[in-house]
Amino acid sequence: MMTINMTDTVDTLVIGAGVIGLAIARRMAVAGREVVVLEAEDAIGTGISSRNSEVIHAGIHYVEGSLRARLCVAGKEALYDYLQSHGVPFRGCGKLVVATAEDEVPSLDAIEAKAKANGVDDLTRLDPDQVSDIEPAVKCAGALLSPSTGIFDSHAYMLALQGEAEDHGAAIAFSSPFEGGVITGDGITVRVGGAEPTEIRCRHFINAAGLGAQSVATGIEGFPAEHIPPLYYAKGNYFILTGKSPFERMIYPVPGPVGLGVHSSVDMGGQCKFGPDVEWIDAPDYDVDPNRAGKFYEAIRRYWPDLPDGALQPGYVGVRPKLAPEGQPPADFTVRGPETHGIAGMVHLFGIDSPGLTSSLAIADHAAGLLGLG
Ligand SMILES: Cc1cc2nc3c(=O)[nH]c(=O)nc-3n(C[C@H](O)[C@H](O)[C@H](O)COP(=O)(O)OP(=O)(O)OC[C@H]3O[C@@H](n4cnc5c(N)ncnc54)[C@H](O)[C@@H]3O)c2cc1C
Structure with a gap:
């Protein structure tokens, strides 16, 4: 189990060890960055990522030019390659x-x-x-x-992402909920709850907390509320x-x-x-x-x-x-980086529902790109 020290400053802090947080952690770690993932639960992938259809979507139904459409199609190709090369079970059943x-x-x-x-x-x-x-x-x-529609073992996929991230030095702190944060001049200081509450500083902060993403964003002092969707x-x-x-x-x-x-x-x-x-x-x-x-x-x-x-x-x-209520057209994936909210080093991922599993590797590339770490 990873222990976080009060004095720790890490390059990249990811909130959430669902498929999106893990794909981002793996992406950053493979690129040579120092990565810590904070996960509130005691295991990976216990949130949305464990309660879905496990379908590799082709990218048919999404609004042209939307992030959903682009990241699904790019993510599908990347995912099939990843599953094949990492021995993760899948079937291109159509x-x-x-x-x-x-x-x-x-x-x-x-x-x-x-x-x-x-x-x-x-x-x-x-x-x-x-x-x-x-x-x-x-x-x-x-x-x-x-x-090109298929199915796969999404838990085996998340284990592969976790393994690869850890092999490249990433650490996942389980039972370590994000409880609040402050934007400082040179990064973000985060309060971590759990059995041994502590603080950690980071230069890059990525909020991949799924259903908790709005709550995490709201917990950051100084983060503009108008950039947090309902x-x-x-x-x-x-x-x-x-x-x-x-x-x-x-x-x-x-x-x-x-x-x-x-x-x-x-x-x-x-x-x-x-x-x-x-x-x-x-x-x-x-x-x-x-x-x-x-x-x-x-x-x-x-x-x-x-x-x-x-x-x-x-x-x-x-x-x-x-992100849109009943009766309104569905909102796109909403990934907010410095170019929208103006805070260096920070990305929030909101509304990552289907096809988030399929798009996960492309979402990780997109988030890295928003931080200029592409
Ligand atoms: C019914 C349904 C069917 C779907 N079917 C498909 C499909 O067939 N194909 C497909 O491509 N996509 C599908 N999806 C979409 C896909 O499942 C999601 O896009 C994806 O799992 C989202 O992953 P995530 O990492 O963003 O969220 P999560 O898996 O929920 O991960 C977020 C993590 O953040 C943690 N967390 C939350 N708050 C905090 C905090 N304060 N501190 C620390 N950690 C915190 C949570 O514990 C959780 O582990 C489906 C979704 C649903 C709901």
């Missing part, structure tokens, strides 16, 4: 985006055009017979096949399929305005799950309401009519850190 009724077929054209604009030009259009040939359980009016919570519930998956690929309906619809994915252990849905909540809670099953059966049967009664069991919940 996904189908299905029009569940004739009136959704024109949406497939729009999705294909959006994907192309984002640099994703490997989609193939399939008619219902072609879909039946490769996914006999799926009924639809047409589909797009995305071959935080809203959108819960995503999953239901697990009992029995064998009827699909080879992931199956997504044409997406709605906020989430990607009740889609199916299979994890690396072969378990088929459905979700996440979108449930706006006032504060994080991680209980699946079994009464939501009815809506899942209804949504899934639009593309898998033979889903048997009683086949779904409540699974788990992930909570998205949203």
